[in-house]
Amino acid sequence: MHPAPSVIIFTTFSGLGFGLLLFLGLGLPPVTGWVAFFLYAIAYACAVGGLLASTFHLGHPERALKAFTQWRTSWLSREAWLSVAALLVMGIYAFAAVFLDTRLTPVGILGAALSLATVSSTSMIYAQLKTVPRWHHWLTPAHMLGLSLAGGALLAGQMTVAAALLAVAAAVQVAHWQVGDSALARSGTNLASATGLGAPGRVRAFEPPHTGTNYLLREFVHVVGRRHSRKLRLIALTFGYGLPVVLLVIPAAPHLLGALAILSHLAGILASRWLFFAEAEHVVGLYYGKRAA
Amino acid sequence: MTDLPASTDRKLGLVIDLDTCVGCHACVISCKGWNTENYGAPLSDADAYGGDPSGTFLNRVHSYEITPEEGPAQLVHFPKSCLHCEDAPCVTVCPTGASYKRSEDGIVLVNEDACIGCGLCAWACPYGARELDALEGVMKKCTLCVDRIYNNTLPEIDRVPSCVRTCPAGARHFGDLGDPDSDVSQLVAARGGMDLMPEQGTKPVNKYLPPRPKQDRAEDLDSLAPYLAPVAEDQSGFLGWLDKALDRLPGARSDEEMS
Numbered sequence: 099m100h101p102a103p104s105v106i107i108f109t110t111f112s113g114l115g116f117g118l119l120l121f122l123g124l125g126l127p128p129v130t131g132w133v134a135f136f137l138y139a140i141a142y143a144c145a146v147g148g149l150l151a152s153t154f155h156l157g158h159p160e161r162a163l164k165a166f167t168q169w170r171t172s173w174l175s176r177e178a179w180l181s182v183a184a185l186l187v188m189g190i191y192a193f194a195a196v197f198l199d200t201r202l203t204p205v206g207i208l209g210a211a212l213s214l215a216t217v218s219s220t221s222m223i224y225a226q227l228k229t230v231p232r233w234h235h236w237l238t239p240a241h242m243l244g245l246s247l248a249g250g251a252l253l254a255g256q257m258t259v260a261a262a263l264l265a266v267a268a269a270v271q272v273a274h275w276q277v278g279d280s281a282l283a284r285s286g287t288n289l290a291s292a293t294g295l296g297a298p299g300r301v302r303a304f305e306p307p308h309t310g311t312n313y314l315l316r317e318f319v320h321v322v323g324r325r326h327s328r329k330l331r332l333i334a335l336t337f338g339y340g341l342p343v344v345l346l347v348i349p350a351a352p353h354l355l356g357a358l359a360i361l362s363h364l365a366g367i368l369a370s371r372w373l374f375f376a377e378a379e380h381v382v383g384l385y386y387g388k389r390a391a
Numbered sequence: 392m393t394d395l396p397a398s399t400d401r402k403l404g405l406v407i408d409l410d411t412c413v414g415c416h417a418c419v420i421s422c423k424g425w426n427t428e429n430y431g432a433p434l435s436d437a438d439a440y441g442g443d444p445s446g447t448f449l450n451r452v453h454s455y456e457i458t459p460e461e462g463p464a465q466l467v468h469f470p471k472s473c474l475h476c477e478d479a480p481c482v483t484v485c486p487t488g489a490s491y492k493r494s495e496d497g498i499v500l501v502n503e504d505a506c507i508g509c510g511l512c513a514w515a516c517p518y519g520a521r522e523l524d525a526l527e528g529v530m531k532k533c534t535l536c537v538d539r540i541y542n543n544t545l546p547e548i549d550r551v552p553s554c555v556r557t558c559p560a561g562a563r564h565f566g567d568l569g570d571p572d573s574d575v576s577q578l579v580a581a582r583g584g585m586d587l588m589p590e591q592g593t594k595p596v597n598k599y600l601p602p603r604p605k606q607d608r609a610e611d612l613d614s615l616a617p618y619l620a621p622v623a624e625d626q627s628g629f630l631g632w633l634d635k636a637l638d639r640l641p642g643a644r645s646d647e648e649m650s
């Protein structure tokens with residue numbers, strides 16, 4: 099799939115923002131007043147900023163409200179509802195915490211649950227797609243939820259929890275890559291099934307429909323070299339997971355190291371998210387002879 | 392609503408004959424023409440006369456080469472447009488309700504006024520049947536020429552999809568695949584019509600007829616061979632003697648050496 103900056107930024111930052119909201123809703127840390135204001139500002143900037151970025155790739159963003167209508171079948175529509183609900187409920191909780199110095203615990207718990215549900219629905223947009231075998235696996239929601247929780251804990255300053263969650267998220271990340279690498283081959287979809295021409299012999303794409311490129315090739319067919327991919331995976335693992343864990347367990351100067359850990363995590367996750375899209379093989383590539391399987 | 396209808400009264404669709412398609416792309420052009428001038432936003436082109444042309448098409452023709460265990464390779468031209476799936480994943484993912492499947496005839500359409508151009512339906516289609524128009528920002532797909540097949544202002548002979556009407560090889564057939572007695576259903580039954588990517592679970596309405604086994608292989612094709620048997624066998628008599636004598640002259644080369 100085409101690794102569009104808008105979707106990479108959207109999924110990375112909204113995951114972080116809703117992760118932070120989740121921890122704040124649970125009272126971890128139990129902040130009020132100015133500290134709360136500062137943390138909520140970060141959370142809302144990430145979550146809302148991410149959602150806004152996602153509208154940049156729309157052909158008609160002015161009709162975005164229509165996306166709320168099909169929650170019965172569409173994960174994208176559910177995500178729209180859940181994100182707005184989470185932002186509103188957490189808004190009430192944040193208002194009370196910042197300006198009234200009170201923590202409305204039940205509201206916070208509801209907000210945390212809605213934040214979790216929002217990230218789940220985002221991940222289901224990808225995991226539901228049978229056409230992208232690499233994504234069509236429970237590890238995709240596990241991956242996105244794990245990252246959102248770990249990143250949220252990191253931003254919320256929950257250092258021990260963050261270190262543990264990062265370790266789990268790293269394991270899920272590696273598993274997602276491992277399982278993903280053979281997903282297309284295991285899916286049973288190949289050029290023979292795509293064309294139905296496998297019975298008489300070996301099928302090979304001989305000529306594409308047009309000499310130039312087209313929407314399908316631009317959107318769905320992105321090929322990442324093996325070496326390039328290995329390098330980026332290493333970068334994602336090191337900066338997204340490894341370095342932050344190391345920085346978190348160093349006892350000295352927690353604030354400075356915490357900030358460094360967050361920056362490193364963000365850089366690593368952006369690399370991971372780029373790979374998430376760029377390495378995802380859509381089966382339509384088979385028709386163009388662009389996939390080995 | 393993006394709920395799929397439990398069943399549709401009819402299942403209108405196409406049957407595409409891979410045996411007869413000659414790969415002329417006439418259906419591609421007629422589809423582009425009809426759908427640019429009629430229903431919905433026109434199908435735009437970018438850099439149409441430049442070095443890097445690209446545009447929106449609802450129907451494209453691929454070509455594949457099949458290499459059997461034995462015998463020569465075979466070229467198959469492969470037109471592909473929306474298959475109007477019964478279990479259309481493109482419809483259920485749509486957040487706006489712009490994509491829908493009609494309960495009366497099963498045609499899958501996009502209401503362009505409601506489409507936000509998020510592209511998710513194109514992600515969900517395994518066949519590459521949907522293309523987001525670069526200029527209009529809305530999703531385009533085959534309409535099964537819904538504006539022809541029910542169009543009483545057209546002569547009856549033209550009330551079929553533009554691609555079907557145009558195909559010079561008669562490789563595209565239109566009809567109700569839900570009716571086992573229809574011409575198209577019988578064609579599918581007789582020729583072993585197949586689904587594309589059945590494992591994706593989309594239950595496409597459109598069917599493809601596989602190429603027939605080729606009887607006219609190169610070795611059978613040589614109908615002139617009997618008339619082309621070598622005329623000059625081994626010479627006898629005076630000519631035979633002359634031939635051999637000439638061969639023996641210094642500098643003369645025998646047939647074997649020449650071949």
Ligand code: SF4
Pocket residue numbers: 472473474475476479480481482499515516517518519520521532593
């Ligand atoms: S071929 Fe693609 S666009 Fe057409 S109905 Fe099936 S899934 Fe939808």
Ligand code: SF4
Pocket residue numbers: 484485486487488489490501505506507508509510511512513529530
């Ligand atoms: S691009 Fe349009 S038709 Fe397709 S899913 Fe988005 S809103 Fe629906």
Ligand code: SF4
Pocket residue numbers: 421422423425426449450472473532533534535536552553554555
């Ligand atoms: S039925 Fe109409 S819209 Fe569909 S491929 Fe044929 S000409 Fe194009």
